[in-house]
Amino acid sequence: MAHTLYFTRHGETFWNVENKICGATDIALTPRGHDQARALGAELARQGLAVDRILCSPLSRAHDTARHIAAATGWPLQVEPRLREQNFGRFEGTPRDGLAFKAAKGHFVERFGGGESMLQVAARVYSLLDELAARGDTCLLVAHNGIARVVHSYFCELTNEEYAAFGIHNCELRTYRFD
Numbered sequence: 618m619a620h621t622l623y624f625t626r627h628g629e630t631f632w633n634v635e636n637k638i639c640g641a642t643d644i645a646l647t648p649r650g651h652d653q654a655r656a657l658g659a660e661l662a663r664q665g666l667a668v669d670r671i672l673c674s675p676l677s678r679a680h681d682t683a684r685h686i687a688a689a690t691g692w693p694l695q696v697e698p699r700l701r702e703q704n705f706g707r708f709e710g711t712p713r714d715g716l717a718f719k720a721a722k723g724h725f726v727e728r729f730g731g732g733e734s735m736l737q738v739a740a741r742v743y744s745l746l747d748e749l750a751a752r753g754d755t756c757l758l759v760a761h762n763g764i765a766r767v768v769h770s771y772f773c774e775l776t777n778e779e780y781a782a783f784g785i786h787n788c789e790l791r792t793y794r795f796d
Contacts, residue, residue, distance in 0.1 A: 641704035658689025673759040702761035706732025
């Protein structure tokens with residue numbers, strides 16, 4: 618049975634403003650990030666989408682974004698640990714546009730010195746997506762840019778370069794279909 622999956626990235630964080638990799642580090646939303654989340658919630662409520670539940674990362678930036686959306690829409694909210702952002706190891710807190718990090722994003726099995734490989738992230742996110750595909754309910758996932766990359770790769774064929782370059786903006790909404 619075909620059904621829809623919605624995905625959004627958390628609102629702006631202090632490290633987004635500072636161009637730092639957040640990864641598994643629990644960085645708070647800025648006031649603008651809270652405003653972005655409230656605005657997305659109001660827009661989703663206005664659209665009247667039929668969503669059964671919101672699943673969000675346990676990291677505060679995603680959880681706070683999801684709480685704002687749930688408050689505006691009335692959709693039930695559940696924390697889903699498999700949606701936490703990738704632990705980027707030695708790259709946590711470093712510049713997002715750093716040349717070393719850009720090169721490392723093409724290394725799918727590397728754990729970045731104590732972090733988590735992209736293959737490990739894909740394994741946990743794909744297992745969640747397989748469960749959601751089998752359930753048949755419509756969910757909104759509220760997570761992170763790295764998780765957005767994995768979700769997009771589940772639904773779309775990508776080269777390694779396209780995967781590494783993919784990203785979405787804070788509180789951007791994406792729609793996917795399980796067929």
